[in-house]
Amino acid sequence: MAQTKIDLRIKNLKEHLKKENDILCEVVDKFRELDKIAYKLGFLHPDKQSYAIQVSWWPMISVLGTYSAGKSTFINHYLNQPKLQRTGTHAIDNKFSIICYGDNKNVSTLPAIAIDADPRFPFYQISQELTNVADDDAEQHLDTYLQLKICPSEKLQGKILIDSPGFDADNQRNSTLRITQHIVDLSDLVLVFFDARHPEPGAMRDTLEHLVAKTIDRSDSNKFLYILNQMDSTAKDDNPEEVVAAWTRALAQTGLVTGRFYHIFNPDECVELPENVKERIEKKSQTDMEDIHARMEQIGIERSYRVIGMLEDTAKNLEQNIIPQIKGLLQRWKQRVIWTEISLDFIVICLIGLWFATTDNTVAGTWQQLIGLGTISLGTIGALVFIVGLWLHLKIGDMVANNILKKLQTEITDEQTREGLTRAFNKNTGTWNKLFIWFVDNPIGWSRKTQQHINEVLGSVNNYVQKLNDKFTNPSGSNSIDK
Numbered sequence: 001m002a003q004t005k006i007d008l009r010i011k012n013l014k015e016h017l018k019k020e021n022d023i024l025c026e027v028v029d030k031f032r033e034l035d036k037i038a039y040k041l042g043f044l045h046p047d048k049q050s051y052a053i054q055v056s057w058w059p060m061i062s063v064l065g066t067y068s069a070g071k072s073t074f075i076n077h078y079l080n081q082p083k084l085q086r087t088g089t090h091a092i093d094n095k096f097s098i099i100c101y102g103d104n105k106n107v108s109t110l111p112a113i114a115i116d117a118d119p120r121f122p123f124y125q126i127s128q129e130l131t132n133v134a135d136d137d138a139e140q141h142l143d144t145y146l147q148l149k150i151c152p153s154e155k156l157q158g159k160i161l162i163d164s165p166g167f168d169a170d171n172q173r174n175s176t177l178r179i180t181q182h183i184v185d186l187s188d189l190v191l192v193f194f195d196a197r198h199p200e201p202g203a204m205r206d207t208l209e210h211l212v213a214k215t216i217d218r219s220d221s222n223k224f225l226y227i228l229n230q231m232d233s234t235a236k237d238d239n240p241e242e243v244v245a246a247w248t249r250a251l252a253q254t255g256l257v258t259g260r261f262y263h264i265f266n267p268d269e270c271v272e273l274p275e276n277v278k279e280r281i282e283k284k285s286q287t288d289m290e291d292i293h294a295r296m297e298q299i300g301i302e303r304s305y306r307v308i309g310m311l312e313d314t315a316k317n318l319e320q321n322i323i324p325q326i327k328g329l330l331q332r333w334k335q336r337v338i339w340t341e342i343s344l345d346f347i348v349i350c351l352i353g354l355w356f357a358t359t360d361n362t363v364a365g366t367w368q369q370l371i372g373l374g375t376i377s378l379g380t381i382g383a384l385v386f387i388v389g390l391w392l393h394l395k396i397g398d399m400v401a402n403n404i405l406k407k408l409q410t411e412i413t414d415e416q417t418r419e420g421l422t423r424a425f426n427k428n429t430g431t432w433n434k435l436f437i438w439f440v441d442n443p444i445g446w447s448r449k450t451q452q453h454i455n456e457v458l459g460s461v462n463n464y465v466q467k468l469n470d471k472f473t474n475p476s477g478s479n480s481i482d483k
């Protein structure tokens with residue numbers, strides 16, 4: 001069988017997963033087993049859809065913030081790759097860098113187009129997505145906005161980091177603002193950096209409005225961490241507590257009163273600290289840095305459990321929602337067709353009865369007359385009745401099916417489920433099932449064996465959770481924990 005785009009994408013996905021987490025590689029196969037069931041049911045389109053690609057396999061952590069706040073320096077330090085992202089005192093990078101794990105020795109930079117072909121992203125065809133959100137000419141200039149960096153740091157296993165250009169609400173190009181928004185929406189964790197050297201946070205009200213005020217009312221607001229960076233520089237000239245207090249007030253004015261506000265500096269870049277504050281500042285920065293790193297680590301581990309949870313949810317959804325819905329539609333169709341036909345038969349019998357009752361004709365007499373016409377034989381009458389009956393039967397089957405489909409479009413709000421149910425229902429209302437509608441019971445592609453198959457997939461979930469526990473609790477004492 002020819003390989004579909006989906007097959008290629010899955011193959012690619014497994015190759016990447018193999019390098020990072022072999023358990024998840026097996027989980028892909030389980031998703032594919034569910035795919036096969038859904039294809040047979042007609043619920044998923046075999047060339048275009050797969051449960052496996054609906055999963056966000058690599059969680060995203062994005063790093064946003066003001067110009068020169070130290071975003072890139074923070075990423076380089078976290079990954080222990082001093083040369084990964086360019087850093088400097090004035091804005092040098094105006095691209096979003098999407099940073100992924102790769103097992104080559106060196107860091108490699110690939111153009112934006114490479115992002116499309118990489119199945120690690122939680123969205124299919126990112127360039128298309130970004131073209132939609134960015135300027136009209138963004139498609140040609142996608143390379144000016146995005147680049148993909150492949151980096152061998154083990155810390156990147158199981159996650160994607162995004163470094164963004166410095167944020168300045170006044171000078172920001174519309175497209176960059178929209179891309180930032182899109183990335184924020186897709187991220188599992190967002191680190192928002194501020195530069196403690198700017199003593200007047202009030203002067204950047206618009207920027208704070210964008211980076212803070214718009215984030216606090218979101219349902220996923222706990223994914224945002226606010227970080228005041230370069231605390232070492234500020235400690236040299238000002239009282240650091242006052243700087244923090246000024247920032248806390250500025251943030252409170254934008255509405256941020258809860259949630260943690262971290263104060264850090266980068267130990268690789270640290271200027272000499274005054275003795276009276278050195279210990280205090282260093283300790284605070286260290287614990288805050290550890291907390292931030294722990295949140296980042298957690299994202300990688302959480303995703304493995306989340307993916308397995310999704311496998312369980314998908315199998316249960318198929319068994320407990322989709323199948324009953326398809327069955328329900330089929331029953332509705334079958335009953336309505338049968339009742340329409342019974343009603344129609346009843347009406348015809350009544351009409352014939354009425355005709356006999358209101359005319360002088362008798363049943364036997366009419367019968368004799370029909371046969372007596374000589375041109376029509378008994379066989380021909382039988383065949384005619386059969387053909388008209390069959391035609392009517394198929395027509396009624398079609399009409400009722402169309403009626404049910406029309407209702408389905410308003411009954412089911414979720415687009416993907418609606419499309420899937422429509423496709424599965426169409427598959428079940430073909431000529432064969434229309435002809436033998438009385439025997440229609442189980443949806444096509446659903447049998448006791450399929451049920452067993454789903455049970456097996458559900459049974460494997462506990463097994464995977466156990467394997468992950470073993471991996472992350474690391475009972476062997478080995479240091480290399482895959483994420």
Ligand SMILES: Nc1nc2c(ncn2[C@@H]2O[C@H](COP(=O)(O)OP(=O)(O)OP(=O)(O)O)[C@@H](O)[C@H]2O)c(=O)[nH]1
Pocket residue numbers: 065066067068069070071072073074086087088089090091092093164165166167229230231232233264265266267269270271
């Ligand atoms: N003293 C000190 N300097 C820092 C710290 N973090 C970063 N820097 C310096 O600040 C400058 C800006 O750092 P970057 O990491 O390039 O900042 P950025 O936020 O990525 O900047 P853009 O991408 O241009 O917005 C560089 O010269 C860094 O060496 C820190 O914690 N303390």
Ligand SMILES: [Mg+2]
Pocket residue numbers: 071072073085086087093163164165166
């Ligand atoms: Mg930078």
